Every structure is written in structure tokens, then in C-alpha cells.
Amino acid sequence: MSELRPIFNALMRGKTGALLLIMQVAVTLAIVSNAAFIINDRLTYLHQETGLQDQNLFRFNLYTFGKQVDIRQQQEVDETLLRNIPGVADAVVINQVPLSGSGDSTSFNLKPSPQQSQSERAAFFMADEHLLNTLGVKLEEGRNFTAADVVYSQYYDKNAAVALVTRQFIDGLFPAGDGLGQTMYLGDIPLKIIGIVAPMKGPWLKDEKPDNVVLIPQVEGVAFKRVLVRTEAGRRDEVMQQVASVLLASESERVVSNIKGVDELLATYNSQDKLMSNMLLVLICVLLLVTALGISGLALFNVGRRTRQIGTRRALGAKKSDILRYFLLENSLVSISGMILGSILALAMSDVLMRHYSLPRLDNWFILYSLCGIYLMGMLAVYWPALRAAQIAPSIATRNV
Amino acid sequence: MLNMTNISKVYRSEMVQTHALRDFNLQVNEGEFIAVTGPSGSGKTTFLNIAGMLETYTGGTYELDGINVGKLTDNGRAELRNQKIGFIFQGFNLIPDLNLYENVEVPLRYRGIKTAERKRRIERCLEQVGLGARAKHVPAQLSGGQQQRVAIARALAGEPRFLLADEPTGNLDSLMARQVMELLESINKDGATIIMVTHDPELARRAQRNIQVVDGQICDFKLYQGGAEQQRATAGA
Incomplete structure (x- = not known):
């Protein structure tokens, strides 16, 4: 854990990029956890047992004039x-x-x-x-x-x-x-x-x-x-x-109209919910992608900016695994900070949704699931830049770059 | 202590092969202060990089404290570098986001030294270079000479057997250069072996031995003992 202190201090001294990423992670967590909860709520509703043989039932209207x-x-x-x-x-x-x-x-x-x-x-x-x-x-x-x-x-x-x-x-x-x-x-x-x-x-x-x-x-x-x-x-x-x-x-002397299967009626009735679930799913994917690109981009920028530093660390005895760990830990710090903020934001957002759209209260498990998912995604997003950093030769330290 | 035999280093690109070092032979004994001089592109920095295991070599044998460096893995070289070698760079290479204490701490963390021992060594080394009171400052708050002294403290904190200095006064004015040189001499007197690459003949004369590198080979070396100069004309003799 003591390894975290200098990483944290370094982040605090150059904090603009890190703060922006913390905000991005927080907003992503808040939206993803609420959206995932709403999708789950809709899916539970869409897949509930009707007790009826929908596929064998049909209805029609009969108007006698x-x-x-x-x-x-x-x-x-x-x-x-x-x-x-x-x-x-x-x-x-x-x-x-x-x-x-x-x-x-x-x-x-x-x-x-x-x-x-x-x-x-x-x-x-x-x-x-x-x-x-x-x-x-x-x-x-x-x-x-x-x-x-x-x-x-x-x-x-x-x-x-x-x-x-x-x-x-x-x-x-x-x-x-x-x-x-x-x-x-x-x-x-x-x-x-x-x-x-x-x-x-x-x-x-x-x-x-x-x-x-x-x-x-x-x-x-x-x-x-x-x-x-x-x-x-x-x-x-x-x-x-x-x-x-x-x-x-x-x-x-009558009209037979609207001959439709009950399952078709149900599908029409459910179509808005399916559309909403699909749109939320797309939103989640886009948000995760943007956040992953943000994390990866900032890490790549940092690797580029710190090439000489990384070479110096290698010259001073850092192994490739130390460099890899440094970037993963740095990203962990940013992600965890964003997640703490994001959890509070998620609950606040759920409160607003409850009050204005009559949605049920966000289940805390969804915050936890989203937290784990975003953390894992962040680690994967930073892994490639971190691997590139680990490949920086120690001889960079003596070059006039 | 440091023994290089027929070391060669070839850089290959698609079109060109450059022989940065060839048949490079050098033996360094414990406690020596060696200056390496030579024109730009002569192979001084390549020699320093190989001596510090920052680069691998193409041919020959290099032994450091009896360990055949050529047989080590990347991790093995990193460990040996961390334990036995301290680096002083021309551009100081301090990490701007860390304060002086944290900068000096970097190699000690990679060695896994406990917090209390790290603290003791960092405070001692910063005191030794006269910057004990400024441990919480960041490098940008220091002059060039002070930054180089921090770099020296960082190199000393690991208590290395070798100090490799790459033009340590190259970015300093003459007054600060003299102070840094005096510091290196005092460290050498305390028992550390120093190899210093420099362009400055004045500084080279203050070393015990001056090796001149031309076209990747040692072409000449001089011994300075109490002002008397002995010159030998045979490379690697």
C-alpha cells in the first residue's frame, strides 16, 4: 500500500487530467448502474410468466350493424x-x-x-x-x-x-x-x-x-x-x-376486424419497453467505450509524457513488472476515486428517477456490479498503454530526448 | 570489479550497421575514479549504458563483481543495476511530480527496503548533499546545481559499489560544476568507484585515470597521480 502514496502525490500535483477522468468514471458509474437497473427491471417485467397460452390465443372484434x-x-x-x-x-x-x-x-x-x-x-x-x-x-x-x-x-x-x-x-x-x-x-x-x-x-x-x-x-x-x-x-x-x-x-351484416394473436398484442404493448431497454443498452456500451478510450488515452498520453521518467525508473532498478504495476495502480486510484464519487451520484440519480419517473429504488447490488465492471474495463483499457510503458528501454535515461 | 573483454556493440537498421563499440577492453578496480572522454559519437555513452546494464552488448564478455552480465535476464539486470550501480545523468532525470524525498526514495522502493530504513538513508543522503531542509520541495523549485545534488543523493541512497555519471556537470555553470565535482571527489574518497563520462578536460584531469574513446575503442589512457601525469599509448593495455 505504501507504493500508493507517491503515485497519489504525483496525481495530486498534476491533477487536471486525473480529475477529469475521475468525473468521467463517476458519471459513467452513475448512469451505467441506473441504466442497468432499469434494463433489469424491464427484462424482469418482459419475461414474467403470464399464466396464459399466449401463442394459442387470438382475439378479434365483431361489430354487428x-x-x-x-x-x-x-x-x-x-x-x-x-x-x-x-x-x-x-x-x-x-x-x-x-x-x-x-x-x-x-x-x-x-x-x-x-x-x-x-x-x-x-x-x-x-x-x-x-x-x-x-x-x-x-x-x-x-x-x-x-x-x-x-x-x-x-x-x-x-x-x-x-x-x-x-x-x-x-x-x-x-x-x-x-x-x-x-x-x-x-x-x-x-x-x-x-x-x-x-x-x-x-x-x-x-x-x-x-x-x-x-x-x-x-x-x-x-x-x-x-x-x-x-x-x-x-x-x-x-x-x-x-x-x-x-x-x-x-x-x-357485420364486420370482423383486428384478428390478432395475444402474443402479438403483448409484443406491441411491450415494444416501448423493449426499445427503451435496447436504447439504454446502447447508451451503456457507448459510455463504457468512451470511458475506456478516455482511460486508455490519458494513460497513453502519460506514457508519452513520461518516457524519460520511465527510462529513469528502469535505470534505477525498476523491472518491467514494476512499470506495469505503476500504471495499473495509478489507474486504480483514479478509478476508485471516480467510483466513490460515482456511487453517491448513482444514488442521487436514482432518487431523482424515483421522484420524477416512478421507478423503483436502485438496488445497491447494481452499483456493486457496475463498479466491478467499470474497474475491470479500466484495467483492460490501461493494460496496453502500461505494457507499452514497460517496454521502454532503460537506456532512454541517458539519451537527450 | 568491472571487467570488460572484447565488448562490441552494433546498432543495426535496415540499411546501415553502426559499430558503436569494438574490441573494448577495460578493467576497473575498487575505489577508482575514472573519467571517460572522447569526441561526440565516439561511443562514450554506449560504453556507459553497457557498463550500467542499460543496454545489452553484441559480443564479448562483461563481468560485474564476478557476475557474467551477459547471462542475466532483463529482471536480473534490473536487480543487479538496483543493488550495485548508482546513476547520475547529465539532465538530472529527477521525476518532476515527486518531491526530493520521494525522488531519492525511488531506487530504494524497487529494492524493497523497509520504510524506516528508507527514511534513514534518504535523510542522510539529502543531508550529505546539503539539501536536508528541502526534502518536501519539488525539483522545479531548485536550481540546476541543486537538482544534480539531489540526483547524486538518489544515486548514493542505494549505497552502490559503482557510480556511473554521464556528463554530470554538462548542464551546470562553472561554479555549480565545481561544487558537484567536489562532491563526487568526496564520495570517491569515501570508497565509491566512479566512472564519469565528460567532455571537459579540466574535470577529466581531476580523475585518477582518463580513458579516451575514439571510434568505439579505447585509444589512449592517462594516469594522474598527485599532479604527475603518466601516459600510455596502447589501447586496453
């Missing part, structure tokens, strides 16, 4: 037609599509409004008794809907009386774990929880509670419908091509 068409009767015909297409596992008319990035959520309470009680927000899917099978989600406890549970309503003039919920939701509303069989309220409408389903996501992965989902056996008789279809594995494209012709053959 024919005034003579009985919407409810036609819906039953349509569902039957769809379920009979070869390759279809099940299909339902549904109020919103999972993983699409668009939909509704509401609060479910322990007591009917306007009474105050514990509440839990959840996305809610409304469809007939085929809903669970169409989603491809397993029932873990209780029972599934039956046809008798399904309520056909017009502008919510009637309401279902039962619901299926996810484990995350019921644990939130009934922390004691006794929710199954209990009644919750949607406004003042009672809903008895008759079953708990396996984990699945609602329409938004970015939601604070994306696993809070409630399934309600209710169908609204409206002209504009969303339809969700699950196919057997590998047969989705084939089914998607047939859907419009099968439905229009039954009733032509």
Missing part, C-alpha cells in the same frame, strides 16, 4: 360456430382481452357501498361458462361456472352473483386466507367467490398488481363485441384465417 339481428341469439350461434371450427379448443365473447394493454379494473369491497371496508382492485373479465377453458387457466379450488351462473344483461340491468378469483387477489382481500365461499361487493352488487384459479395476468403487465384478476359469468348484449379464441397448439394461424368467413357466412 344489421338492425334486424338478434344480438344475443346471434352470439350463441357465433360461439357454437367458432367452437366447431377444427383446431379450436374454446371461444368466448369477452369484455376485455388479457395482455392487450387495454381494459378495465375496479375495486371489490368486503361491504356493499357506501359502507367503508377493505377493498382490493382487480381487472375483471366477463364471459359465459366457457371463460376459464378459453383462457386455458386451471381451477385450483372450488368450482367453475355453470351455464346456470351466466347472466345475460343489457347495459348491466342484471348482475351475476358469483365470481372466480386469482389467489393473489383473494389473499389481498381476505388476508386471513378464508376468502373462498365468502361474498365480496362490486359497488353494492354481491358476488360470492366460488373458486380460485391458477395465477394469470390481467390486461396490463405494468400494473401495480397485474395478478389481481376476477372472472364474472356475465355477458353484455351489445353490437360491438370482443371475441377470444384458444386453439390447439400450432393451429392458430389456420383457425385465424377461417374465422371471418365462418362468421360472415352465418350473418353478413
Whole structure:
């Protein structure tokens, strides 16, 4: 360690270059650690388990404009037609599509409004008794809907009386774990929880509670419908091509549009996050490259400036390894100083990001990882100039350069 | 103590071969003060570089304190240089970013000497050259003569058996040159062997032996003993 003192003193006497590099290392560490943390956060979000068979699910819109068409009767015909297409596992008319990035959520309470009680927000899917099978989600406890549970309503003039919920939701509303069989309220409408389903996501992965989902056996008789279809594995494209012709053959006064796979919807929904992650990755690479070039450049400049000094040190007994170590230690001092400053800067930057962009607090491990990465990069960047310095002949000391 | 036999040094480029030294024979005994003179390009500095193991030689044999230098690795030469040789350069070669104490400390660190012993030697050597009170100054705050005295302190701190001086007064005015020369003479009286390259015949006359190098060979040497001059005309005799 005593070797560090003269190196430190020498750095302090010619400090402009070193200070600039310390600042560069500090800023790089602050940005890289925060950017890496954000990328990791986005990747965790992008790769989370949906609980759904995204690649076998697709949705489309169905708008009936024919005034003579009985919407409810036609819906039953349509569902039957769809379920009979070869390759279809099940299909339902549904109020919103999972993983699409668009939909509704509401609060479910322990007591009917306007009474105050514990509440839990959840996305809610409304469809007939085929809903669970169409989603491809397993029932873990209780029972599934039956046809008798399904309520056909017009502008919510009637309401279902039962619901299926996810484990995350019921644990939130009934922390004691006794929710199954209990009644919750949607406004003042009672809903008895008759079953708990396996984990699945609602329409938004970015939601604070994306696993809070409630399934309600209710169908609204409206002209504009969303339809969700699950196919057997590998047969989705084939089914998607047939859907419009099968439905229009039954009733032509309507439009079938936006036939899209759920995985495509998810990809579109996630595209901004992927773009941001990629841009941050490019930023990290560019920053690291610029910093590495800065370190390497300053070291090369120092080697050039100190050629006579290095020759003199060699003449006074320094081995090549001593010269190599000198430059590596000098760079270590600059890097470590920059890292100490950079760690503080990283936490300050995280604070600003938290306050203004609702990002989670920077995990200290990311500072540590970035620290190790930047230190290693600095050592690699300085190694070649240091090696060049070590090759300087001791006879330089006696030459009039 | 220092024994060179038929030493040659050839610098090769794509087009030209330059014989900087050829059949160079020299024996130096313990405690001698030798001046090496000769015109520019005669091979004086090449001889000094080879004697100080700053350069390798092309042919011949060089033994320092019984060690065959030709058989040493780069690390081996660095160690031997550090232990046995002190250098004094024409341009002083102090490290401008280090203060005087740290400058003198440089060779001692490479030898791995402990902090307390380093401190003792540095303080003693700086006192010896009259700069003990200025240990915290940086070289730029000193005159040329003072800088050369620091360089001498640095050379002495390792307690070397040889001092190799490359025109140590070349960059100094006559008054400072005389002071530095007196310092070297006093060091020699204390037992150090000194080989000094110089252009100045006045300084050369103050050495015990003057070797004249021309075209890479010793062409003449003179012995000075108490003002009486003996001249021999045979190279390497």
C-alpha cells in the first residue's frame, strides 16, 4: 500500500487530467448502474410468466350493424360456430382481452357501498361458462361456472352473483386466507367467490398488481363485441384465417376486424419497453467505450509524457513488472476515486428517477456490479498503454530526448 | 570489479550497421575514479549504458563483481543495476511530480527496503548533499546545481559499489560544476568507484585515470597521480 502514496502525490500535483477522468468514471458509474437497473427491471417485467397460452390465443372484434339481428341469439350461434371450427379448443365473447394493454379494473369491497371496508382492485373479465377453458387457466379450488351462473344483461340491468378469483387477489382481500365461499361487493352488487384459479395476468403487465384478476359469468348484449379464441397448439394461424368467413357466412351484416394473436398484442404493448431497454443498452456500451478510450488515452498520453521518467525508473532498478504495476495502480486510484464519487451520484440519480419517473429504488447490488465492471474495463483499457510503458528501454535515461 | 573483454556493440537498421563499440577492453578496480572522454559519437555513452546494464552488448564478455552480465535476464539486470550501480545523468532525470524525498526514495522502493530504513538513508543522503531542509520541495523549485545534488543523493541512497555519471556537470555553470565535482571527489574518497563520462578536460584531469574513446575503442589512457601525469599509448593495455 505504501507504493500508493507517491503515485497519489504525483496525481495530486498534476491533477487536471486525473480529475477529469475521475468525473468521467463517476458519471459513467452513475448512469451505467441506473441504466442497468432499469434494463433489469424491464427484462424482469418482459419475461414474467403470464399464466396464459399466449401463442394459442387470438382475439378479434365483431361489430354487428344489421338492425334486424338478434344480438344475443346471434352470439350463441357465433360461439357454437367458432367452437366447431377444427383446431379450436374454446371461444368466448369477452369484455376485455388479457395482455392487450387495454381494459378495465375496479375495486371489490368486503361491504356493499357506501359502507367503508377493505377493498382490493382487480381487472375483471366477463364471459359465459366457457371463460376459464378459453383462457386455458386451471381451477385450483372450488368450482367453475355453470351455464346456470351466466347472466345475460343489457347495459348491466342484471348482475351475476358469483365470481372466480386469482389467489393473489383473494389473499389481498381476505388476508386471513378464508376468502373462498365468502361474498365480496362490486359497488353494492354481491358476488360470492366460488373458486380460485391458477395465477394469470390481467390486461396490463405494468400494473401495480397485474395478478389481481376476477372472472364474472356475465355477458353484455351489445353490437360491438370482443371475441377470444384458444386453439390447439400450432393451429392458430389456420383457425385465424377461417374465422371471418365462418362468421360472415352465418350473418353478413357485420364486420370482423383486428384478428390478432395475444402474443402479438403483448409484443406491441411491450415494444416501448423493449426499445427503451435496447436504447439504454446502447447508451451503456457507448459510455463504457468512451470511458475506456478516455482511460486508455490519458494513460497513453502519460506514457508519452513520461518516457524519460520511465527510462529513469528502469535505470534505477525498476523491472518491467514494476512499470506495469505503476500504471495499473495509478489507474486504480483514479478509478476508485471516480467510483466513490460515482456511487453517491448513482444514488442521487436514482432518487431523482424515483421522484420524477416512478421507478423503483436502485438496488445497491447494481452499483456493486457496475463498479466491478467499470474497474475491470479500466484495467483492460490501461493494460496496453502500461505494457507499452514497460517496454521502454532503460537506456532512454541517458539519451537527450 | 568491472571487467570488460572484447565488448562490441552494433546498432543495426535496415540499411546501415553502426559499430558503436569494438574490441573494448577495460578493467576497473575498487575505489577508482575514472573519467571517460572522447569526441561526440565516439561511443562514450554506449560504453556507459553497457557498463550500467542499460543496454545489452553484441559480443564479448562483461563481468560485474564476478557476475557474467551477459547471462542475466532483463529482471536480473534490473536487480543487479538496483543493488550495485548508482546513476547520475547529465539532465538530472529527477521525476518532476515527486518531491526530493520521494525522488531519492525511488531506487530504494524497487529494492524493497523497509520504510524506516528508507527514511534513514534518504535523510542522510539529502543531508550529505546539503539539501536536508528541502526534502518536501519539488525539483522545479531548485536550481540546476541543486537538482544534480539531489540526483547524486538518489544515486548514493542505494549505497552502490559503482557510480556511473554521464556528463554530470554538462548542464551546470562553472561554479555549480565545481561544487558537484567536489562532491563526487568526496564520495570517491569515501570508497565509491566512479566512472564519469565528460567532455571537459579540466574535470577529466581531476580523475585518477582518463580513458579516451575514439571510434568505439579505447585509444589512449592517462594516469594522474598527485599532479604527475603518466601516459600510455596502447589501447586496453
